[in-house]
Amino acid sequence: MRKLFIAAVAALTLSAGAAQASGGAYVPELKDVNWSFEGFFGQYDQKQLRRGFQIYNEVCSACHSLRLVSYRNLSALGFTEDEIKEIAAEKSIRLPHGDAGALLNDDGEFFTREAKPSDKFVSPFPNDAAAIDANGALPPDLSLIAKARLGGPQYLYSFLTGYMEEVPEEVMHQKGFILNEDKNFNVYFPGYYTSMPPQIMDEMVEYEDGTEATAAQHAEDIVAFLNWAAEPELDERKSLGLKVMLFLLVLTAMLYALKRKIWADVKH
Amino acid sequence: MSSPEWNNPVVKWVDDRLPVFSLMHHSTAGYPTPRNLSYWWNFGSLALTVLIVMVVSGIFLVMSYTPHVDMAFDSVERIMRDVNYGWLIRYIHMNGASMFFIVVYVHIFRGLYYGSYKGPREILWILGVIIMLLMMGTAFMGYVLPWGQMSLWGATVITNLFSAFPIVGDFIVTLLWGGFSVDNPTLNRFFSLHYLLPFVLFAFVGLHLWALHAVKSNNPLGVEMKQPEDSIPFHPYFTIKDLFGMGLFFMFFLFFVFWAPNFFGEPDNYIPANPMVTPPHIVPEWYFLPFYAILRAITFDIFIIPAKLGGVLAMFSSIILLMVLPWLDRSKVKSCKFRPVYKWFFWILFLDCVFLGYLGKKPAEGSYIIMAQLATLYYFAHFLVILPLMSKIEKVVDLPESISAAVLKKSEDA
Amino acid sequence: MADTATNVENKTEDGESRRDFLLLATSAVGAAGVAGAIWPFVDSMNPAADVLALSTTEVDISQIEEGQSVTVVWRGKPVFVRHRNAEEIEQAAKDDSASLVDVQKDADRVQKPEWLILIGVCTHLGCVPLGQKPGDPRGDFGGWFCPCHGSHYDTSGRIRKGPAPLNLAVPPYEFLDDEHVKIG
Numbered sequence: 001m002r003k004l005f006i007a008a009v010a011a012l013t014l015s016a017g018a019a020q021a022s023g024g025a026y027v028p029e030l031k032d033v034n035w036s037f038e039g040f041f042g043q044y045d046q047k048q049l050r051r052g053f054q055i056y057n058e059v060c061s062a063c064h065s066l067r068l069v070s071y072r073n074l075s076a077l078g079f080t081e082d083e084i085k086e087i088a089a090e091k092s093i094r095l096p097h098g099d100a101g102a103l104l105n106d107d108g109e110f111f112t113r114e115a116k117p118s119d120k121f122v123s124p125f126p127n128d129a130a131a132i133d134a135n136g137a138l139p140p141d142l143s144l145i146a147k148a149r150l151g152g153p154q155y156l157y158s159f160l161t162g163y164m165e166e167v168p169e170e171v172m173h174q175k176g177f178i179l180n181e182d183k184n185f186n187v188y189f190p191g192y193y194t195s196m197p198p199q200i201m202d203e204m205v206e207y208e209d210g211t212e213a214t215a216a217q218h219a220e221d222i223v224a225f226l227n228w229a230a231e232p233e234l235d236e237r238k239s240l241g242l243k244v245m246l247f248l249l250v251l252t253a254m255l256y257a258l259k260r261k262i263w264a265d266v267k268h
Numbered sequence: 269m270s271s272p273e274w275n276n277p278v279v280k281w282v283d284d285r286l287p288v289f290s291l292m293h294h295s296t297a298g299y300p301t302p303r304n305l306s307y308w309w310n311f312g313s314l315a316l317t318v319l320i321v322m323v324v325s326g327i328f329l330v331m332s333y334t335p336h337v338d339m340a341f342d343s344v345e346r347i348m349r350d351v352n353y354g355w356l357i358r359y360i361h362m363n364g365a366s367m368f369f370i371v372v373y374v375h376i377f378r379g380l381y382y383g384s385y386k387g388p389r390e391i392l393w394i395l396g397v398i399i400m401l402l403m404m405g406t407a408f409m410g411y412v413l414p415w416g417q418m419s420l421w422g423a424t425v426i427t428n429l430f431s432a433f434p435i436v437g438d439f440i441v442t443l444l445w446g447g448f449s450v451d452n453p454t455l456n457r458f459f460s461l462h463y464l465l466p467f468v469l470f471a472f473v474g475l476h477l478w479a480l481h482a483v484k485s486n487n488p489l490g491v492e493m494k495q496p497e498d499s500i501p502f503h504p505y506f507t508i509k510d511l512f513g514m515g516l517f518f519m520f521f522l523f524f525v526f527w528a529p530n531f532f533g534e535p536d537n538y539i540p541a542n543p544m545v546t547p548p549h550i551v552p553e554w555y556f557l558p559f560y561a562i563l564r565a566i567t568f569d570i571f572i573i574p575a576k577l578g579g580v581l582a583m584f585s586s587i588i589l590l591m592v593l594p595w596l597d598r599s600k601v602k603s604c605k606f607r608p609v610y611k612w613f614f615w616i617l618f619l620d621c622v623f624l625g626y627l628g629k630k631p632a633e634g635s636y637i638i639m640a641q642l643a644t645l646y647y648f649a650h651f652l653v654i655l656p657l658m659s660k661i662e663k664v665v666d667l668p669e670s671i672s673a674a675v676l677k678k679s680e681d682a
Numbered sequence: 683m684a685d686t687a688t689n690v691e692n693k694t695e696d697g698e699s700r701r702d703f704l705l706l707a708t709s710a711v712g713a714a715g716v717a718g719a720i721w722p723f724v725d726s727m728n729p730a731a732d733v734l735a736l737s738t739t740e741v742d743i744s745q746i747e748e749g750q751s752v753t754v755v756w757r758g759k760p761v762f763v764r765h766r767n768a769e770e771i772e773q774a775a776k777d778d779s780a781s782l783v784d785v786q787k788d789a790d791r792v793q794k795p796e797w798l799i800l801i802g803v804c805t806h807l808g809c810v811p812l813g814q815k816p817g818d819p820r821g822d823f824g825g826w827f828c829p830c831h832g833s834h835y836d837t838s839g840r841i842r843k844g845p846a847p848l849n850l851a852v853p854p855y856e857f858l859d860d861e862h863v864k865i866g
Contacts, residue, residue, distance in 0.1 A: 040527060068345050072735050118735035140539075143345075147530060148538035190548065230538075233348070233355040240356075241526025245519065251715055252515030254708040259508045261704060266500060267679050268303045328723050332730070350731040353722035511712075 026170045028187060030154040031161065033220060037227060038153075041242075043235050044228055047209055049077045052225025055205050055218055057087075060142065063135055065123035068143035069229050072117040076232060081117070088115040091122035137195035146223070146230035153223045155188065160219045162188040163198035272298070295481065300499035301506055302487035304671055308382075309485065309506075310513035311375040316473065317514055318368045323466055325361040333413070335459035337452045340415035341540045359529040365407055366532040367521050369555035372400060381614055383602030384486040390594040392479040397590045399472050404556070404587075406465040409458040411553060412450075416537030421550045423450045423458075429563070432577035449543065489674055490602025491667055498671035549631060557628030558621050559583050562647070564632045565640040582644065589651055596651055598659035606665040610658045617650045737866050743797070744861035751814045753802060756865045760802035760810050761853060762826075763863070766837065771795045773824060774838035784849045788838040791852050799865065800839040801853050804828040806846035811835060826850070 036045040053074070056066065071088040079087070092112040097103055105111055115122050123141075125131040132138050149155045163186050171177060171187060183193035200222070203213045211217060228234070272293050274280040283289040332351050334343040347354035376396070379385055385393035408426065412419045427444050431437040446453030484493060493499050524531055532554055536547045552560050566578035573581070604611040620643055627640045668674035729737070739756045741763055746752050751764040766774075774788040792798055804811050806828065812818040813826035813835075821827030821834035823842045828835075833844030840849040855865045 068342070068349065070349075070732070070735070072731075073349075118732070144538040148535050150535050152535075237355065237359075237526055237529075241522070244522055244526065247715060247718070248515060248519045248522065251708070251711050252512065252519060254704065254711055255508065255512040255515045258704050258708050259512045262504050262508050266303065266505065267675050268305075268500075324723065328726055331727065346730070346732065350733075352725045352728050352730060354726060354730070356722050357726055 025190075026174055028170075030151050030188070031158045032154065033157050033223075035153055035224065035227070037224070037234055040238070042238055044224065046076075046078050047211075048221050048224045049228050050079075051207050051209065051211060051217075052221040052223070052228070053077055054208060055222040056142075056225055058205050059199060060222070061121075062124055063131070063139040065125075065139075065141045066121040066143050066229060067123055067141055069121050069232075070117070071115065071119060071121065073232060076228070084117045088117050088119060091115040093119060093122060094126060135195065139196065142226055142229060144230045146227040148230075153227050156223045156226060157219050158188045159186060160200050160223070161216065162186050167192075296503035296507065297501050299481070299502040300493060300496075301485055301502045302493055302498060302671055303500045303505075304487050304489060304675055305485065305506070306488050307509075307513065308374075308378040308488070310510055311371050311378060313510040314371045314513060314517050315368070315375055317517070318364055318371055319466070319469065319473065322361060322364045322368060323470075325357050325364060326463075326466070328357050329361055330463065335413065335456050337415060337455055337541070340413060340455065344414045356525070359525045363521065363524045363529060363532065365410065365553070366524075366555065367517075368403065369407070371517075372403065373555075376400070377618060380617075381604045382486055382488060383490050383597070383599075383604070385593050386597065386602050387594065388483045389479075389486065392476060392483065393594060394591050395472055395476040395479055397587065399469060399476060401587060402465055402469045402472065406462060406469065407553065407555070409462040409465070411537075412455065412458045413462065414537060415455065415541045417539045417541055417545075417547050418534045418537040418550070420450055420541035420543065421547055422552055423454065425550055426552075427454075429576070429580050432574070432580045434577070451543075486602065487671060488603060488605060489668060489671060490606065491671055491674070494670050495672065551629055554625065554629075557626075558624035559586060559628075561624040561628035561640045562586050562644045564628075565637070565644040567632075567637060567641075582648075586644075586647060589648070593651065593655075597655045599662060599664070601664045601667065606667055607658075607662060608665060609662050613650065613654055613658065617647070620646050620650070739865045740858070741863045741865060742861060743863055748796070753814050754865070756801075756853060761865055762798070762800045762802040762814060762839075762850075764798040764800075766796050766798050770798075770824065770837040774836065777823075777836050777838065777840070777842075780842075783841045784847065786838075786840060786849055788840075791838055791840075791849070793855075793857065797863070798837075798839060799852065799855050799863065800850040802826075802850070804830065804833055804846055805841065805848040805850065806831055806833050806844070811850070 035042065036048065037043060056064075071084055074084050074087065075081070091114075093115050095111040095113055098105060098111040103110075123131075125134060128138055146152050146156060151158070163184060167179065167185055168187060171192060177192075180193045183195055184197050185192055186194050200215045200219050202215045204215070204218055205213060207213055231237075272290070274283055274289065279289050329347060332343060332347045332354065334340055344358065347358050349355075351357075379393065379396070408423075412423045427441055427450060430440045430444065433440060442448070444454070445451070446457060487493075534551060534553075539547075551557070560583075563579040563583040566575050566582050568578075569575050570578050599607065599610070601607055604614055624640070624643045624647065627636055627643060630636045632640070668677070737757060739754055739761075741752070741754050743752075743763065743765070746763065746765045748765050749767045749770075751762060754761050754763060771788075778787050778789075789795075802810050802814070807830065809828050809830040811826035811828040811833070813820045819827045819829075821843075823834050823836035825835040825837045825839060827833070828844065828846065831845050833846035834842050835846075835850055836842050838849075839852075841847070853865050855863055858864050
């Protein structure tokens with residue numbers, strides 16, 4: 001009896017989880033990538049993170065901010081203090097005023113200073129309005145994108161590699177679907193049309209570590225980097241988790257043994 | 269009943285003036301507990317454990333949190349990224365909320381199955397329902413604090429509900445908001461109340477335990493303790509059993525904290541709140557889904573009650589109704605063990621609640637609407653129709669003479 | 683029946699000592715667990731990563747001329763960076779043998795004699811002494827003067843007159859090169 005009900009509950013919960021919250025719109029299954037950081041023992045691949053950072057720095061950062069990550073966080077990717085100083089110094093931070101209190105300098109521009117390791121990543125645009133003006137739509141900040149989208153890294157990877165020349169049959173025949181020539185079709189994107197044109201292509205970036213620069217490799221690397229940006233604590237979280245769980249296993253076993261001992265002579 | 273004689277002179281001196289030690293003894297080594305309690309009775313102590321975990325983790329989070337619309341989201345991210353072990357404390361607090369509801373729902377269903385709400389435990393039960401209401405209020409306000417998209421829009425939807433009340437509706441909503449929409453004043457007062465309510469909760473837990481100690485625990489047989497052989501002292505038997513239960517619980521809880529910290533959450537809440545953009549699907553946290561389903565099920569006017577108000581009333585009454593449960597169920601038999609027919613209805617109610625939860629997550633469209641309406645109807649029918657009916661017509665199995673008789677019989681059969 | 687009684691007795695004695703050991707061991711493991719669980723909460727109160735990142739301040743001293751003083755912020759406090767001229771250095775060395783409240787040689791308070799770096803907080807009750815800007819009162823000893831209760835500091839930042847008990851503190855610092863100093 002009990003097993004039947006547990007099975008029923010399990011079935012319901014599983015079906016609830018599998019169903020997409022897209023109101024019935026067709027979405028193909030997300031592409032499956034084996035991430036180094038997924039699973040019980042998952043950890044980031046530092047080399048991959050560096051490649052991913054290279055892509056962010058050379059491609060994505062033109063439009064997308066990463067405002068919750070600090071330059072000093074890059075030490076997790078294996079960069080030295082001096083390398084980080086250099087990376088940060090490439091960007092300028094706008095100052096609210098100069099030393100004498102003027103808002104603008106003699107050239108009529110804002111006062112700036114070089115970014116330091118303690119600064120957060122500098123955004124490509126000074127504010128949202130400027131970003132929309134330059135791009136037509138607001139490119140979202142990427143600091144949390146891996147956690148802010150259903151499907152996480154699988155979704156990001158599918159999205160980046162999911163642009164198609166032609167709209168597939170299943171989508172064409174959906175009730176209410178309208179072709180949109182102005183935007184970019186992406187079968188994974190909710191609503192199918194995104195303002196961002198396809199970005200990932202073969203040999204887009206020449207990797208410093210010499211890894212083969214295929215589009216798929218780029219996509220994997222940038223997504224891994226974005227996951228790190230969203231979950232920099234992952235390595236420590238999972239390894240601490242193992243220690244804690246092992247400890248609890250031992251303690252709980254001892255508590256059980258003690259319970260049995262104490263209850264040994266009690267009829268219940 | 270009599271206080272123990274304390275040998276240690278310091279202990280005796282303190283106890284004569286403030287009987288803390290006598291109280292501790294009365295609640296543990298000197299407290300009679302039915303010897304046949306099953307593991308379903310662990311969930312009360314688990315609930316208290318989770319409450320303590322939530323308060324401790326919450327206090328440390330507040331050390332780094334800023335309750336202002338411009339800074340709240342970023343202050344939480346600072347906790348996650350810069351504060352030592354901040355990610356751990358945040359994920360403990362976040363998943364602890366889900367654990368709290370899992371534990372309390374099991375605790376409640378245990379009460380329903382074994383008739384723990386029946387006399388002389390009516391007040392104990394009512395205090396429990398009040399605790400659950402306080403939990404729901406606390407959780408609702410807590411979810412607003414990170415100021416993500418779901419925080420803002422969930423708060424907007426739920427606070428807007430109060431406008432359904434005639435005449436005073438709009439006044440209540442404006443009073444709640446402190447403005448003309450969910451904004452900074454709302455966030456600040458939710459922060460204040462979120463910090464306050466758990467301590468009110470503690471007070472009610474105190475009353476809940478006091479009421480429990482007055483009438484003693486129920487047990488799987490639903491037969492009251494009559495003679496000394498029926499019971500064993502709480503300490504050491506149930507202290508160790510509760511500790512073991514906590515070990516298991518922490519393994520379950522921390523699995524989520526370390527490996528699936530966002531399993532119970534909504535991705536949209538990692539997007540900073542934007543009053544100009546509504547998320548495509550506004551969903552509350554999972555533990556509110558059944559009530560959300562009931563709320564949305566009332567899509568039609570009932571006489572002079574407009575649909576919106578009907579939904580609000582249905583949602584609140586689904587919980588308030590529980591308070592009068594002891595008077596709806598008149599059966600003299602407490603435990604479903606001896607109520608072979610009603611037992612089925614218990615499990616159907618359980619499935620109905622799970623189904624309501626499932627429907628709460630679905631968009632309120634198409635066939636989901638009628639399904640939610642039927643599930644809601646059944647929920648109320650269970651308490652208002654089936655239960656009273658059962659009390660009258662059910663044929664119950666013979667109860668054992670006493671707990672010890674049943675236990676003895678069990679060990680002889682083994 | 684007698685057998686059962688003896689068995690029970692034996693079990694109790696042996697069982698009890700086994701139970702005691704198990705109780706002790708479990709309590710010890712449990713206590714270790716509690717301590718381990720408490721640590722993250724305590725550590726969360728330690729300076730966070732972003733606070734630590736600001737625990738050092740780099741100062742560009744290339745623009746500070748002789749006789750000039752600059753005030754920078756370090757860990758939320760004012761730090762006086764003074765490019766001393768020959769006179770001030772000479773006076774500071776001479777005053778080594780004067781009657782000092784808090785005895786300290788000037789040479790022990792600087793790494794390079796022309797650069798005097800001090801925490802600009804009066805050691806009496808915490809006000810910020812005057813003397814950084816031209817036109818500020820410098821007190822009777824040519825250094826700094828605290829207006830709150832009248833403490834006078836000399837050209838080495840040592841307390842010479844007034845209620846302050848100690849010399850102005852020297853923060854940890856290092857010269858990264860001739861133009862940059864890292865404080866902290």
